[in-house]
Amino acid sequence: MHFDAFDRYHDKESFIHRLDPRVKTVVTIVFILSNALLPDGAWLAFGAAWLFLLAANWLSQLGLGYTLKRSLIALPFALIAITVLFSIPGKPLTTFPFLFWDFTITDAGLLRFVSILIRSWLSVQIAILLVAVTRFPDLIHALEHLRVPLALTTIIAFLYRYLFVLTDEVFRLLRARESRSAAVTGLRSGRGVMWRAKVAGNMAGQLFLRSYERSDRIYNAMIARGYAGYLYTLNPHEMKSQDYFATAFAVTVIFIMQVLGRF
Amino acid sequence: MHAPVPLHIPDGFLNLVVSVVCWVITIITLGLAVSKTNKSLGEKQIPLMGVMAAFIFAAQMINFPVAGGTSGHLLGGVLASVVLGPWAGMLVMTAVIALQALLFQDGGLLVMGANILNMGLVTAAIGYGLYRSVSGSSKVVKLGVIGVAAWLSVMAGALFTSLQLWLSGTSQLQVVIPAMMGVHALIGIGEALITVFAIAFIMQTRPDLLGEGSESAKGGKGWILTGGLVALLVVLISPLASGDPDGLERVAIDMGFIDAGLDAPYAIIPDYTLPFLGETAISTILAGVVGIVVVGLVAVLIGRGMKAKS
Numbered sequence: 004m005h006f007d008a009f010d011r012y013h014d015k016e017s018f019i020h021r022l023d024p025r026v027k028t029v030v031t032i033v034f035i036l037s038n039a040l041l042p043d044g045a046w047l048a049f050g051a052a053w054l055f056l057l058a059a060n061w062l063s064q065l066g067l068g069y070t071l072k073r074s075l076i077a078l079p080f081a082l083i084a085i086t087v088l089f090s091i092p093g094k095p096l097t098t099f100p101f102l103f104w105d106f107t108i109t110d111a112g113l114l115r116f117v118s119i120l121i122r123s124w125l126s127v128q129i130a131i132l133l134v135a136v137t138r139f140p141d142l143i144h145a146l147e148h149l150r151v152p153l154a155l156t157t158i159i160a161f162l163y164r165y166l167f168v169l170t171d172e173v174f175r176l177l178r179a180r181e182s183r184s185a186a187v188t189g190l191r192s193g194r195g196v197m198w199r200a201k202v203a204g205n206m207a208g209q210l211f212l213r214s215y216e217r218s219d220r221i222y223n224a225m226i227a228r229g230y231a232g233y234l235y236t237l238n239p240h241e242m243k244s245q246d247y248f249a250t251a252f253a254v255t256v257i258f259i260m261q262v263l264g265r266f
Numbered sequence: 267m268h269a270p271v272p273l274h275i276p277d278g279f280l281n282l283v284v285s286v287v288c289w290v291i292t293i294i295t296l297g298l299a300v301s302k303t304n305k306s307l308g309e310k311q312i313p314l315m316g317v318m319a320a321f322i323f324a325a326q327m328i329n330f331p332v333a334g335g336t337s338g339h340l341l342g343g344v345l346a347s348v349v350l351g352p353w354a355g356m357l358v359m360t361a362v363i364a365l366q367a368l369l370f371q372d373g374g375l376l377v378m379g380a381n382i383l384n385m386g387l388v389t390a391a392i393g394y395g396l397y398r399s400v401s402g403s404s405k406v407v408k409l410g411v412i413g414v415a416a417w418l419s420v421m422a423g424a425l426f427t428s429l430q431l432w433l434s435g436t437s438q439l440q441v442v443i444p445a446m447m448g449v450h451a452l453i454g455i456g457e458a459l460i461t462v463f464a465i466a467f468i469m470q471t472r473p474d475l476l477g478e479g480s481e482s483a484k485g486g487k488g489w490i491l492t493g494g495l496v497a498l499l500v501v502l503i504s505p506l507a508s509g510d511p512d513g514l515e516r517v518a519i520d521m522g523f524i525d526a527g528l529d530a531p532y533a534i535i536p537d538y539t540l541p542f543l544g545e546t547a548i549s550t551i552l553a554g555v556v557g558i559v560v561v562g563l564v565a566v567l568i569g570r571g572m573k574a575k576s
Contacts, residue, residue: 139368
């Protein structure tokens with residue numbers, strides 16, 4: 004597997020790409036926070052938030068619809084909110100029978116359901132954009148600057164670094180299982196569920212040992228190269244004037260959205 | 267590529283109050299975990315934990331066919347806490363959940379505190395606590411307890427997720443609890459089987475990693491109590507919640523949870539008043555103060571921008 008198989012970064016020359024990763028992280032979090040604060044049915048504010056996203060997409064040179072394409076990822080979770088359609092008292096809109104019951108969708112319930120979906124959809128998109136315009140190591144450094152404990156950011160950095168290595172290892176294990184699972188048509192192959200679970204468990208144990216032993220080698224190699232508990236970067240991560248202006252502008256726009264949401 | 271388990275809550279499904287409360291609990295626990303691991307483990311542990319986090323991420327791809335196209339998966343919370351010790355296990359799971367949210371948008375950012383709590387902290391506490399309580403026993407007993415702990419940890423994650431969704435006004439208790447717990451009772455069996463067989467494999471091939479003097483044996487006795495209490499909570503609340511949801515709802519109303527949960531999303535600064543103060547002069551003034559703080563912040567940022575070299 005290629006080393007950047009999991010990378011979500013899109014290398015482009017844009018104003019947003021050049022911004023300090025701290026700025027992008029903070030604006031993303033403020034935007035998601037703002038979505039959570041908007042009242043149900045704040046259509047004007049939801050629309051403004053969407054325009055904000057479109058503008059960010061456009062400024063990033065990714066094309067207007069970039070985040071839209073990948074934004075349906077959270078949709079399956081909508082199922083969990085479906086009960087609010089029926090549970091919030093309000094004016095009944097429509098009633099339909101399902102199994103043994105009659106379900107009545109109320110206007111208040113519909114309003115709440117749609118608002119939850121929109122909030123989620125907007126928030127997912129900005130998170131998608133964040134990793135598309137920020138290199139992951141830079142993102143980790145931003146978290147470090149934002150006072151996330153060093154132990155945690157370093158673990159995440161290592162996780163990111165060895166993700167594809169251990170994923171390759173899993174693919175080797177899966178391939179080995181596959182190649183030993185010959186089946187003759189008409190004959191039952193393999194044994195029961197317990198046996199299959201045992202094979203999978205052994206594979207997980209095997210993967211653990213390989214990872215554990217690999218981590219020893221990694222650590223020794225790092226010591227040999229002078230590791231003293233900190234991962235350095237060549238990127239200076241200095242806040243420039245456009246970083247401050249961009250943050251100020253974004254915070255102002257998001258604040259205006261909040262005001263819009265109250266009318 | 268990922269285990270299709272509906273425990274990664276996306277942004278938008280929990281309200282602000284629930285998200286923040288979960289973040290506070292998570293941050294306090296993780297702060298403790300960081301200081302404990304810094305104290306007891308050398309710098310060597312950090313690369314080890316990083317690779318172990320990658321291991322958990324990769325191990326979640328291992329599956330086994332069950333029936334009718336469904337398959338069993340590993341989540342890994344109990345496995346991590348048993349082989350690495352509770353604090354390191356929590357940090358490893360946190361890293362995995364953070365990466366899934368940051369890189370793949372598998373779970374939200376504002377709700378990440380809740381996701382870490384449900385899938386990383388609670389699972390590690392139950393897993394390690396129950397495992398530690400049988401530390402002197404035979405291999406068979408240990409493995410049995412690990413299996414029960416793994417199943418309970420998935421149920422705990424489902425229970426906590428359901429309660430958070432309900433308190434946020436996103437789901438109805440009498441629907442979300444049976445649905446989530448029902449699905450996860452099955453997912454938990456897969457988790458239990460893989461965890462037990464994986465640890466049996468490690469006990470057989472590298473007994474030194476789990477024996478006396480290993481990281482896994484260092485956790486204090488307090489874990490037995492913590493893990494036992496969380497497990498007990500799950501065992502007690504689950505039947506109550508599915509059998510008598512109205513009872514739980516009444517308790518929550520009596521304790522003021524419901525109001526906090528339902529009102530908050532609509533009502534921070536509605537009509538320029540702060541909700542918890544009512545429509546009084548003070549409230550209007552405070553809402554004004556919030557506005558001034560935002561304007562001040564923007565001014566400071568612009569000022570800094572003027573000063574910083576371009």
